[in-house]
Amino acid sequence: MLHARTSPAAKRAVLRERLATAEQPLRLPGAFNAPTARLIEELGFEGVYVSGSVVAADLGLPDVGLTTLSELAHRAGQIARMTDLGTLVDAAAGYGEPMNVARTVQVLEDHGLAGCHIEDQVHPSRCGQGDCAPTVGVATAVHRIRAAVDARRDGNFLVVARTLVRAAAGLDGTVERARALVGAGADVVFPEGLRDLREFEAVVRAVDVPVLADMSELGGSALFTVRQLADAGVRMIVYPVTLLRLAMGVVERGLGVLATQGTQAALVPEMQTPARLDELLDAPAYTAFDELIYTYRPDGTEE
Template sequence: MLYASATPNQKRAALRAGLASGTLQRYPGAFTPLTAPLIEQLGFEGVYISGAVMAAELGMPDIGLTTLSEVAERGRQISRMTELPTLIDADTGFGEAMNVARAVHELEDAGVSGLHLEDQVNPKRCGHLDGKEVVSADVAAQRIAAAVSARRDSDLVIMARTDIRGVHGSSTEGLAAAVDRAKALEAAGADAIFPEAMATLEEFAAIRAAVQVPILANMTEFGKSALFTHQELADVGVNIAIHPVSLLRIAMGAIERELGLLAESGTLDGAVERMQTRARLYELNDYAAYSSFDEGVFNFEVPGGATHA
């Protein structure tokens, strides 16, 4: 009730243990706090918190318009809802070295287990769109070094994302640049590497061979990377796979379809069987625990059975 029983440090240790386990860690993106316990109950290893999703929820494109306060608050809201570790998108760190240090403190206080910082210039662009620019290797390394120096909990995972692969027109040049950048970011102290927009499994394998730290694969729909299976990613040495915007896309697709039905027919009676039931909603938000917490102050009956509306 209210908050997960695991402490932020325990969740951070779990993230590190998962990355070192040799088993692919699967992190679907939670687009609301309520989806975090659902991800947990369905057996995934962790929860991802996407910057693109946060921007979309606010009706904005993913170009660095969200603020540190907005991101930290969303991280807090989602992290409190699950016993699983959470990995959050910290964009470019909301500035340079000093801004990065403050971002690390704020996100630590929000209870996230790890964060990733990217090497794009400001304003940033979605990692799977064209027209991106990246900062120099020195500036990228400074961001990571600042984050590592600023963290107070040594178990907080600092992950470095590089977008340099998509900046080069040639795939050969882009991959070579990504390998070099990954090595530099590892040397700067990154606990893990997020090579964005890898086109093939062979490119992921090249990054795997280049660094000693764990690597991440971004399995976002409509992007530069094919939607490889978890087994395919594990076979080339990927340690963690994220599905950042998938749940938002699924939900928004369903919302648009059913709103169309409502506009056309004037009722949602035909959609009820496709809806989450009231009882299932109450299970996810732990309604019964709140009810029993202090029955002397306020009491209410929670409907039983997930099959009832």
């Protein structure tokens, strides 16, 4: 009831341990709301991801650097509280210069997150993938990661270094940048825009920390299977916008049915039942709490 029973510190410790010891890559689907995080846990995934573009969309904004740190932390914290799994969040470029990055990490720690990734894109971020992402120089990228590592108070908080230099600098530039970010203290390297499994293998060979793969639809890398990525040496996989895209597709089609047929009757078999939603929200526990120890009455009387 209310919050997951596992403390943020314990979630961080478990996520880090799993990252080091699991035989298969850790799978982190992107949650677009708090009940989604509970579903991710129930279906056996190893962690939860919160995408910056999903948070922006939830605010009715495109992913062009308009979301603030407080908005991201608030939404990510709401999601993280619902699950015993560790939650990794997209912290873009850290919301400013290295001192801002340091504050970002501490704010996210305070909101119960298990880790974040900081990228080497120019701030404010204007695009998350592909050839449209201008990047900063290696010195600035390294300063950001050093600031993140130095700022965290819980050593198990994962600092993931995301690099988008593949489009401009090729695979060799990505490897060089990844090594510099690891030297700055990054726990995980997140190379964006790799073209194929061979490129993932090259980055894995080049660094001595886990490598994360972004399996985002409609752009970026091909949609490799968990087995393919495991064979390439990848240790963590995020599916950033998959669930939001699924949900929005269903909503749009459902509204079309309602508009054309004048009733939602045909859609009812596709809907989650109220009982199932109550189960995800742990509604029976709230009812039991009321029945057992509820003493306050709006009129000021007590039992």
